[in-house]
Every structure is written in structure tokens, then in C-alpha cells.
Amino acid sequence: MKSQDETLEEWCRSLLQAYELEDVQVDVNAILALAGVAAHSVVRPAAPLTTFIAGYAAGLASGSGQAANAASMESALAVARTLAADYDAEAAGTPGE
Numbered sequence: 862m863k864s865q866d867e868t869l870e871e872w873c874r875s876l877l878q879a880y881e882l883e884d885v886q887v888d889v890n891a892i893l894a895l896a897g898v899a900a901h902s903v904v905r906p907a908a909p910l911t912t913f914i915a916g917y918a919a920g921l922a923s924g925s926g927q928a929a930n931a932a933s934m935e936s937a938l939a940v941a942r943t944l945a946a947d948y949d950a951e952a953a954g955t956p957g958e
Contacts, residue, residue: 869893885930892916895938895945902949915941 863871869889877883892912899911919937923930 888934891934891938895941898942898945902945907945911941911945 866889873887873889874883877885877887895915896908896912900908903911915937916934918940919930919933922928922936923933927933928936
């Protein structure tokens with residue numbers, strides 16, 4: 862029986878292949894961590910929305926030549942993490958980090 866990590870890696874490879882993105886490196890753990898931050902800092906349904914928009918932003922940046930694939934993804938994930946943390950801090954009535 863496959864572990865959850867093995868299943869996610871296999872699923873990720875299948876998705877990348879289906880979209881003809883085999884050369885793109887995806888940090889599954891970073892994306893899952895972002896989903897966790899969004900779910901706990903905003904509301905649970907913010908997790909898929911946040912990861913989708915971050916991925917879309919990374920794709921636009923990479924596709925337009927603003928940054929390489931990896932840099933685009935890192936930047937998009939960082940922006941989303943910061944926004945989620947700031948949202949949580951604002952909701953709690955404390956200033957963001």
C-alpha cells in the first residue's frame with residue numbers, strides 16, 4: 862500500500878503530465894503548507910482557493926518571463942503566506958508580522 866506522500870507525488874506527476882508540464886518541479890510540501898496556513902488563518906475553504914490563485918500567479922509570472930518557474934512559485938507562495946498571516950493577525954486585532 863502506498864503512503865500518502867507517495868500517492869500525492871504520483872498524483873502530482875500525473876497532473877503535470879496531463880498538462881504537458883513534465884519539466885516543472887512542484888514542491889508538494891510547500892503547497893500543502895500554504896493550504897494549511899490559508900485554512901487556519903482565513904477559513905478552511907480558503908486553502909484550495911489560495912493555492913489555485915498562487916499557482917495561477919506563478920504561471921503568469923513565469924509565462925511572461927518575469928521569473929523562472931521555481932522563482933515564480935516561491936514568490937507566489939511567499940506572497941500568499943504573508944497575506945494569510947496578515948489576515949489572521951488583523952482578524953485577531955493584532956498587527957501583522
